[in-house]
């Protein structure tokens with residue numbers, strides 16, 4: 001697959017067919033007899049080839065569960081998944097475990113938050129990188145090893161040949177995440193889901209890893225779903241941004257509009273809690289008051305109402321419906337920039 | 341990720357207490373650091389732990405002694421050089437004399453040589469019983485932990501039933517079922533008793549592995565189930581099994597001695613074994629208590645060595661006692 005640089009512009013070409021189309025995804029935890037918990041409560045979004053889409057929200061809003069559901073990696077018991085996730089014409093949620101296994105690593109790959117615990121501590125890096133090529137490309141380990149070295153070189157690991165025989169604990173945190181990126185991209189998947197890939201890293205390393213990811217998705221034309229709680233990460237990387245709250249998408253837009261004219265009070269709150277270099281000295285950050293523990297159920301209210309500065313009476317009586325489409329939209333009775 | 345097992349409450353059944361000890365060890369493998377550095381950091385603490393060092397010294401000395409015993413022993417353990425000194429009425433057990441520092445047994449065989457060579461049998465029985473117990477537990481535990489579902493339920497039901505019977509009692513029963521007791525029936529009886537311990541332990545650490553990040557990451561790359569189990573889960577789940585194996589060795593040696601003492605082991609006393617020697621010393625406890633004392637002391641010291649080593653290993657790996 002080669003996507004020319006020009007299609008990966010700030011405003012992606014919306015006319016192309018979506019590569020991944022998630023519709024009304026719902027994940028409910030809890031066995032029979034228990035109070036069910038809706039971790040993901042009707043999420044829909046599209047990812048087009050070569051596009052980078054952000055899923056942003058606080059801890060516990062359902063970002064990881066969304067990605068695991070799409071990947072077919074949720075535990076086999078104790079949850080129900082509803083809705084659809086159509087990838088390349090097939091609904092991933094209806095595939096058999098074996099069919100899904102054939103697609104993971106080859107068509108869709110994922111990288112995780114903690115690079116140390118995501119690597120097998122007792123297997124050498126080289127073998128861990130070749131494993132995915134042996135699995136999907138039918139290569140022998142001998143054939144795959146030189147390719148593994150090339151891959152490690154490509155993701156910026158110095159002296160890659162020597163690293164092949166290292167164990168994970170012998171690498172630095174940044175190197176480990178680079179190795180995991182190499183593994184995820186080894187078979188040139190068309191979609192990469194990155195679940196907070198920089199959260200566990202030092203700030204300087206974070207920037208390097210983000211730059212690498214950006215470079216690689218442009219180079220290979222891989223579509224990227226970037227999951228983060230950090231709007232700063234989104235600002236540098238994503239074409240389209242989805243803001244999640246309590247298992248639902250509350251605002252969507254391209255990153256420029258979202259950053260310059262945020263409309264949902266929660267998006268505004270997130271933006272105000274980013275440290276800014278140009279902020280006047282001494283001005284305190286304003287984190288969003290309260291916590292997700294205060295959430296109301298979406299069924300009969302706006303979940304964000306107890307923490308919302310704009311809340312109206314209607315917000316605790318009715319569910320705000322999604323107004324918009326798969327490119328831009330909002331779920332709010334009293335958005336910012338509208339007279340109160 | 342892994343729930344730390346609760347401290348055992350005051351009133352628990354025997355089976356629950358055993359299960360809790362096993363589960364605590366299993367959870368050690370899932371501790372944040374991962375296998376290699378886990379053992380490394382445990383070793384750093386152990387190196388300065390006198391309890392562990394004493395246990396290690398005893399264990400190493402015992403194994404070394406057992407290996408070279410045939411060359412070290414001054415006499416053939418089956419030969420009867422002091423037969424002429426045995427007087428069934430006045431002097432049934434000849435005492436020490438030149439060339440026989442510990443004297444002889446009731447058949448005129450050199451006691452020191454028999455003790456030395458006896459260490460071999462003790463080690464052999466202990467190691468083989470532990471090995472077979474480990475093997476059985478490995479198969480059952482891997483099956484239960486990796487496959488799950490009704491296989492898991494079935495295996496664990498059997499394991500819990502076996503764990504609820506005191507191990508020596510169970511081993512005794514199994515050994516007594518054999519029509520012709522031999523060294524092998526002894527080994528099999530003791531091995532069988534260890535199977536549920538290893539099975540439960542391995543299942544616990546396999547389950548912890550199944551929920552681990554690196555297994556999730558491997559699954560996210562489409563790695564096949566078999567490779568997940570044998571490359572990504574099993575090697576990382578083995579850490580606590582190694583610790584348990586040293587503890588089981590201690591138990592196996594004591595149990596083997598106990599069963600031989602009761603005549604459930606090798607009946608042929610030309611190949612000495614400490615428990616058997618202890619059993620045969622019974623009629624002479626009054627006149628020659630040393631005949632019982634020496635093999636008993638050997639058993640106690642060796643079992644102590646393994647226990648000290650195993651317990652301090654367990655402690656070093658237990659997330660609850662780690663700072």
Ligand SMILES: Nc1ncnc2c1ncn2[C@@H]1O[C@H](COP(=O)(O)OP(=O)(O)OP(=O)(O)O)[C@@H](O)[C@H]1O
Nearest residue numbers: 029030039058059060061062063064065066075229
């Ligand atoms: N296996 C599970 N069983 C029950 N509840 C779960 C399970 N996995 C996740 N949850 C719940 O689902 C909710 C969403 O979790 P999720 O991991 O998706 O959050 P997140 O947005 O990724 O947060 P973070 O930023 O902390 O990673 C949480 O409240 C969590 O407690």
Ligand code: SF4
Nearest residue numbers: 302305308315332333
């Ligand atoms: S719907 Fe109401 S409570 Fe919810 S975000 Fe909008 S204004 Fe705030």
Ligand SMILES: [Mg+2]
Nearest residue numbers: 063064065195
């Ligand atoms: Mg998460």
